[in-house]
């Protein structure tokens with residue numbers, strides 16, 4: 001069964017990550033969780049360190065302990081887009097139904113800001129953003145999802161490549177299937193491992209020194225990971 005719906009018109013199924021009991025994948029998920037918990041303290045930013053109880057616990061990746069009600073709750077996403085100064089807090093999914101008006105507003109915030117073009121974003125990607133935020137929110141970490149890149153038009157993507165910025169020629173950003181984002185105060189290493197736990201696609205880790213820190217690329221393509 002799929003964790004997320006593939007198309008905006010489909011209703012997501014309510015099944016969490018790592019649902020194949022006894023698989024090697026489960027074992028790997030669990031092992032990575034243990035490593036994550038062990039290293040989390042050193043990786044968290046000052047804001048998160050103030051709330052040490054929000055360290056991701058093992059139940060995220062452990063199918064035996066997975067809280068299925070997590071996937072049944074209304075999906076309220078708190079987004080910011082520094083590039084345009086926009087903010088959006090909206091419930092886009094509730095009781096099995098995608099709210100199309102809310103979905104369109106999310107797509108607008110995830111648009112190509114430079115080209116001012118809106119794209120029909122993959123709802124599975126939106127669910128990934130929501131799940132990361134909702135998961136840490138349960139531990140008192142309330143940061144909005146800060147979007148640095150959502151949909152990219154071919155022109156914008158080409159421009160990024162010309163400028164030497166990390167962008168692939170066949171980027172899934174061009175198909176509305178990728179987003180670059182961070183949660184202020186949460187180290188990208190933790191955020192990325194969290195997103196990997198959802199097994200919803202590819203995850204790129206972009207570590208950067210400085211006040212802005214790094215970010216995570218998440219997409220709904222084949223499962224893979226890399227550092228950029």
Ligand SMILES: [Zn+2]
Nearest residue numbers: 178179180217
């Ligand atoms: Zn990206």
